[in-house]
Amino acid sequence: MKVLELSQPSVLNVRERDEPVPGAGEVCIAVRACGICGSDLHGLDGSTGRRIPPVVMGHEASGVIESIGEDVSCWMVGDRVTFDSTVWCGECHFCRAGRVNLCDHRQVVGVSCAEFQRDGAFAEKVVVPQRIVHRLPVGLSFEEAAFAEPVGVALHAVARAGEVRDKTALVIGSGLIGLLVIQALKSGGAAVTAVDQDESRLALAKTLGAEHVALPNELSKSDFDLAFEVVGIAPTIQLAVNSVVKGGRLVLVGNLSPEVPLPLQAVVTRELDVLGSCAIAGEYPAALEAIATGAIQVKPLISGLYPLDDGAEAFAAAGRKGALKVLVTPSEIL
Numbered sequence: 001m002k003v004l005e006l007s008q009p010s011v012l013n014v015r016e017r018d019e020p021v022p023g024a025g026e027v028c029i030a031v032r033a034c035g036i037c038g039s040d041l042h043g044l045d046g047s048t049g050r051r052i053p054p055v056v057m058g059h060e061a062s063g064v065i066e067s068i069g070e071d072v073s074c075w076m077v078g079d080r081v082t083f084d085s086t087v088w089c090g091e092c093h094f095c096r097a098g099r100v101n102l103c104d105h106r107q108v109v110g111v112s113c114a115e116f117q118r119d120g121a122f123a124e125k126v127v128v129p130q131r132i133v134h135r136l137p138v139g140l141s142f143e144e145a146a147f148a149e150p151v152g153v154a155l156h157a158v159a160r161a162g163e164v165r166d167k168t169a170l171v172i173g174s175g176l177i178g179l180l181v182i183q184a185l186k187s188g189g190a191a192v193t194a195v196d197q198d199e200s201r202l203a204l205a206k207t208l209g210a211e212h213v214a215l216p217n218e219l220s221k222s223d224f225d226l227a228f229e230v231v232g233i234a235p236t237i238q239l240a241v242n243s244v245v246k247g248g249r250l251v252l253v254g255n256l257s258p259e260v261p262l263p264l265q266a267v268v269t270r271e272l273d274v275l276g277s278c279a280i281a282g283e284y285p286a287a288l289e290a291i292a293t294g295a296i297q298v299k300p301l302i303s304g305l306y307p308l309d310d311g312a313e314a315f316a317a318a319g320r321k322g323a324l325k326v327l328v329t330p331s332e333i334l
Helices: 038-043 148-160 176-187 199-207 234-243 264-269 284-293 308-318
Strands: 002-008 011-016 026-035 060-068 080-083 125-129 133-135 168-172 191-195 212-214 224-229 244-252 273-276 302-307 325-329
Touching: 002 308, 011 308, 026 080, 038 308, 060 125, 060 148, 133 284, 148 176, 148 244, 148 284, 168 176, 168 234, 176 191, 176 199, 176 224, 191 199, 199 212, 224 234, 234 244, 234 264, 302 308, 308 325
Parallel strands: 168 191, 168 224, 191 212, 224 244, 244 273, 302 325
Antiparallel strands: 002 011, 026 060, 026 125, 026 325, 060 080, 080 133
């Protein structure tokens, strides 16, 4: 089969590899669409230590089950599916508590690091455990289904905030995840204000449900109930802290910088709740339903579709200013 391999830092090649064979409890999926994640772009040059070559990246995917291993009880050949980006063990304390995103033995599809290597879905086929697979709603396209992972990230972030209905919420950063968080908040009944440096992104944010939009230096209101920081750098963390009411709540989603200064006195004296949000913990079914019903729109976020043979061009397109989500289509979308 063909794969798009990160062969060396910043070097992508289409190569032939042996077809994967599913083991006990595993399924082999013929990949129809796979999105390029920001973490793939950031890991391309090897600087993050999470994409050590050679590796096949890709964890935002959908496709059709082509074969099944022994002891697979829930799936059949021909089923249209997506899968969790996290391969969780199901046995540790966190898994038993339903917090599979914090699994002690967590692996991520399409990631190669010091602890593990697990090839991903920029390939014609990928093998994953049956426990992380989810069925697609009838009529949902493979392109839309490939958004289940980032939509799940947004839904998990909003869930971390607790009840959002009738709350005022500020979303800082109108990139892909920020735009999905905006829609998830709107669907949950919150009044949303979006902040970004890119006016075209703000225009899209308003189209997708933000009641108000502002450039960072235009933000005058500082009494939001909730703030979602979806960038991960010091200035936007400071903006999030300054924007909420006393007793307000911050959900930190972005992690572009591994460390940032925390305005500790403001957090303590104003008794703010500061919550991290990591990946997805069971939100896949809700994500698929939200996409299928149109509660969260993903088609406006597609910046391009590329065949696997043009994978390097797809990554170049994904890295250009203004791109939101570029999808690689390893096999024909039916």
